[in-house]
Amino acid sequence: MAETIKVLVSEEEVEKRIRDLGEKISKDYEGKQVHLICVLKGGVFFMCELAKRITVPVSMDFMSVSSYGDGTTSSGVVKIAKDLDESLEGKDVLVVEDIIDSGRTLSYLLEILKKRNPNSMKLCTLLDKPERRVMDVNVDYVGFNIPDEFVVGYGLDYAQKYRNLPYIGVVEGVE
Ligand SMILES: O=P(O)(O)OC[C@H]1O[C@H](OP(=O)(O)OP(=O)(O)O)[C@H](O)[C@@H]1O
Numbered sequence: 001m002a003e004t005i006k007v008l009v010s011e012e013e014v015e016k017r018i019r020d021l022g023e024k025i026s027k028d029y030e031g032k033q034v035h036l037i038c039v040l041k042g043g044v045f046f047m048c049e050l051a052k053r054i055t056v057p058v059s060m061d062f063m064s065v066s067s068y069g070d071g072t073t074s075s076g077v078v079k080i081a082k083d084l085d086e087s088l089e090g091k092d093v094l095v096v097e098d099i100i101d102s103g104r105t106l107s108y109l110l111e112i113l114k115k116r117n118p119n120s121m122k123l124c125t126l127l128d129k130p131e132r133r134v135m136d137v138n139v140d141y142v143g144f145n146i147p148d149e150f151v152v153g154y155g156l157d158y159a160q161k162y163r164n165l166p167y168i169g170v171v172e173g174v175e
C-alpha cells in the first residue's frame with residue numbers, strides 16, 4: 001500500500017492554537033525576556049510560528065539532538081549533534097519542541113540544560129503523546145494531546161519527509 005497522509009489537526013487549528021499559546025506565554029513572561037531554545041530539526045517550524053505570536057522580547061538559540069534516525073521508534077540513544085551557541089546563565093529559558101513521545105529526548109536534554117544555571121526553565125511542545133511516556137517530563141505548555149499514532153507535518157518527519165506539511169497528519173500504509 002502506498003503512503004498516504006490523513007489530516008489529524010488542520011492548518012487552521014494549528015495556527016489558532018499557536019496564537020493562543022503565544023498570548024498565554026506573553027502574559028506569563030510579562031516584564032521579562034524569554035529565551036527560546038529550538039530543538040532541531042522538528043521544533044523549527046513551531047518555534048518560528050510561536051515566536052511571531054509572543055509580544056515580550058524574545059531571543060533564540062538552537063540545539064540539535066536526535067534519537068529516531070529514520071524509523072518510527074526511538075533508538076533510546078540521544079545524540080547532541082549541535083550544542084547551543086550562547087550561555088543560559090540567568091536567562092528565562094523556554095524549550096520549544098514539536099512532540100514529546102517517549103519523553104527520552106526531553107528528559108535527557110532538560111537534565112543537561114538545568115546544569116547551565118538559567119533563571120527559569122519551562123517547556124513548550126506542540127504535540128504530546130502521553131500514552132507513550134517512558135520517561136517523566138514536566139510540560140508547561142501543550143498545543144495538542146494526541147493519540148498513539150505516528151504523526152508528520154509542522155516539523156515532524158517520517159524518514160526526513162513531510163516536515164513541510166502545514167498541518168499535522170498520520171502516515172498510513174507504512175509497515
Ligand atoms: O519523546 P521522544 O520519544 O524522545 O521523541 C520526541 C523527539 O523525537 C523527534 O526528534 P528526532 O530525534 O526524530 O529528530 P528530529 O527532530 O531531527 O526529527 C521529535 O522531534 C522529538 O525531538
Ligand code: HPA
Binds near residue numbers: 152
Ligand atoms: O509521531 C512522531 N512522528 C515523527 N517523529 C516523532 N518522534 C517522536 N514521535 C514522532
Ligand SMILES: [Mg+2]
Binds near residue numbers: 040065098
Ligand atoms: Mg526532534
